Amino acid sequence: xSALTQSASVSGSPGQSITISCTGTSSDVGAYNFxxxxxxxxxxxxxxxIYEVSNRPSGVxxxxxxxxxxxxxxxxxxxxxAEDEADYYCSSYTISNTIIFGGGTTLTVL
Amino acid sequence: xxxxxxxxxxxxxxxxxxxxxCTVSGGSISSGSYYWSWIxxxxxxxxxxxxxIYTSGNTNYxxxxxxxxxxxxxxxxxxxxxxxxxxxxxxxAVYYCAGGPGGRNLENWGQGTLVTVxx
Numbered sequence: 001x002s003a004l005t006q007s008a009s010v011s012g013s014p015g016q017s018i019t020i021s022c023t024g025t026s027s028d029v030g031a032y033n034f035x036x037x038x039x040x041x042x043x044x045x046x047x048x049x050i051y052e053v054s055n056r057p058s059g060v061x062x063x064x065x066x067x068x069x070x071x072x073x074x075x076x077x078x079x080x081x082a083e084d085e086a087d088y089y090c091s092s093y094t095i096s097n098t099i100i101f102g103g104g105t106t107l108t109v110l
Numbered sequence: 111x112x113x114x115x116x117x118x119x120x121x122x123x124x125x126x127x128x129x130x131x132c133t134v135s136g137g138s139i140s141s142g143s144y145y146w147s148w149i150x151x152x153x154x155x156x157x158x159x160x161x162x163i164y165t166s167g168n169t170n171y172x173x174x175x176x177x178x179x180x181x182x183x184x185x186x187x188x189x190x191x192x193x194x195x196x197x198x199x200x201x202x203a204v205y206y207c208a209g210g211p212g213g214r215n216l217e218n219w220g221q222g223t224l225v226t227v228x229x
Contacts, residue, residue, distance in 0.1 A: 001173055003156065036215040038157075045206065045219035046157070057217065089157050093214040097170045099147065104156040 004029065004090055004102035011108040017078040020105045022090030023071060028100055030071040034093035037066055037075045040104075041086045049088075050075060077107070085109040112137045114207050114220035122201075122227050128194040132207030132220060139188045140165045145213030148181060148192045150203040151222075158203075162213055163190055170213075197227045 005023040012018040022029065022037075029035055037050040048057055050066035053073060063078045073092070077084055090102040118130035132146070139146065147162040161171035163181045171179050175194070183190040194201060204224050208216035 032214075034214040038216070040157075045221050046208075046216075047219070048210075048215060048217050051210075051215040051217075091157075091159070091215070096173070097213075098172060099159040099162070099214070099216075101149075101157045101159060 001028075001094065001096070001098060001100050004092060004100055006088075006090060006102035006105045008103070009106045009108065011110055012080045013110045014080050014082065016080050017076060018080060018107065020075045020077075020088055020090075020107070022073045022075070022092075022102045024073075024092055024100070025071055027096075028092040028094040029068065029073055031095050032093055033068065035066065035068055035073040036091045037064075038089045038091065039084075039086045040089060046089065080109050082109050112209065112218045114209065114218055116205060116207050116220045116223040118223065118225070120224060120226060122197055122225060123229050124198055124227055125196055128192070128197050128201060128225055128227070130192045130205055130207075130223065130225070132190050132192075134188045134190075134209070138185075139183065139190065140185050143211050143213075144209050145211075146181075146183065146190045146207065146209045147213075147216060149206045149208055149216070150201075151206070152200075152203040157206075160192065160194075160205075164213065199227050201225070202227045 038046040040046040148160040204222040210217040
């Protein structure tokens, strides 16, 4: 299975909004509404930010939102804050009952 | 709050078998519909899902690693384990264990453990 496609990097200033996209195929992203997004600060455990395309776990800021259209999912972070600077990974459940990750996007808060 | 902790050797010789254990605390490994996964991250690279297990013993593996991977569960110890055979330097990575309801997302993660493959 090939990794989902994410842009390598994105940047924004505090207070701005950014969107990270995640492109897969009809066998993964397009097959189900089981796309998740993880925030990963180096040296720490990844943190689930969005599950099932657009749901936020308890405790995750409403500044984080997710959506999907066809084979592409998106994560939007509004009102950027310095602590949002991290690597972000999308993942999708697949028709083969496996999980596949994106290559990761590094968010820089300018 | 469920917590996970990886343990195992930090150094494995090429061609040998990498073995790691994940201990689940704060809840039963058999509770709910949780699936338990292993993920790894080589230095400077992205996350790679290795495989998962349900407490019934049902497993699913990444096709690219399937021939070398075995994931097992010991409900009496609240642990699940990873074995990766015939390792090479390319298997050097931080290995994470994680779990989530329904097996489609990973809600809880361990802190990760670095495994280096070197003679």
